[in-house]
Amino acid sequence: MKRRTFIQSAAWAGVGTNFAVSPKPEKALIFLFQGDSITDGNRGRSLDPNHIMGHGYAYSVASRIGADxxxxxxxxxxxxxxxxxxxxxxxxxxxxxLNLKPDVLSILIGINDTNAVINKSAEASTVAEFENIYRSLLTASRSANPDILFVLGIPFVYPVGKRAEQWEQWREDTNNRQAVVRKLAGEFDAVVVDYPAVFDKAMKKAPTEYWIWDGIHPTVFAHELMAREWMKQVGKRLRFLK
Structure with missing residues (x-):
């Protein structure tokens, strides 16, 4: 079955039916997680399968899907x-x-772009530049694989630690980049994973520091919430994940 047929069937399987069991995957998909330290998760740089996925949300997602x-x-x-x-x-x-030929491409990027702006780094990009470059990367990926499924994570920041010192700048620039990600998700028919919404809800049960210890990096508990939300949202398109 071709990739396009698979994605379409996965996305629509079960609609208008009473399936008791979710449809099974019909293709050996390649999942790729891209981003910064939150995705990195201190991953190994060798082929050692014990460490290759890091210890964050990407690890949790891969472990669940691979085990199931x-x-x-x-x-x-x-x-x-x-x-x-x-x-x-x-x-x-x-x-x-591109060389890894992903079928499902998950991206979480943006908070270091905000950090560069606040620290007046020579490598800082404006929000417009961020949007243009991000769009070019998605375009290149879709050109390489017309049936690719994009999963775009919304970047986040909270007023904890050093982030509280210049909070309004952090908040405004991050909000602007969040808007860019949402816009691009609409353009490229991507799955949106709204991590800030998940954390905002979680912070009604425990303090911000319990989830995002320095205002940027999730704790173990927050990574678990990220993985759950990733599975929930992607499962709406890849129905076998239900």
């Missing part, structure tokens, strides 16, 4: 790199994304 569908032959890659901005992704896009 061992017969499917899925492949999982984590290519998040700590400190990366959108321009860093651009520099390594061919090697770390």
């Amino acid at each position: 569908f061992p017969e499917a032959g899925f492949t999982f890659y984590n290519r998040g790199i700590s400190g990366n901005k959108i321009t860093d992704l651009q520099k390594r896009w061919e090697t770390d994304t």
Whole structure:
């Protein structure tokens, strides 16, 4: 079955029916997680399968899907790199994304772009530049695989630690980049994973620091919430994940 047929059937399977059991995957999909330190999760840089996915949400997602569908032959890659901005992704896009030929491409990027602006880094990009580069990366990926499923994570920040010192700047710039991600998700028919909404809800049960210890990086507990939300939203398109 061709990729397009698979994605369409996965997206619409069960609509208008009373299936008691979710449809099974029909293709050995390649899942790729891209981004910065939140995705990186201190992943190994070798082929050691014990550490290759890191210890964050990408690890949790891959472990669940891989354990539930061992017969499917899925492949999982984590290519998040700590400190990366959108321009860093651009520099390594061919090697770390296109050459891996992903069917499902999950991206979480943007907070280091905000950090660069606040710290007045020479490598800082404006929101408009962020949008243009991000769009070019998605366009290149879709050109390489017309049936690719994009999963775009909404970046987040909270007034904890150093982030509280210049909070209004952090909040405004991050909000602007969040809007860009939502806009691009609409353009590219992507799955949106609204991490800030998940954390905002969770913070009614426990303090911000319990979930995002320094205003940017999730704790173990928050990574679990990210993985749950990722599975929930992607499961609406890849129905076998239900």
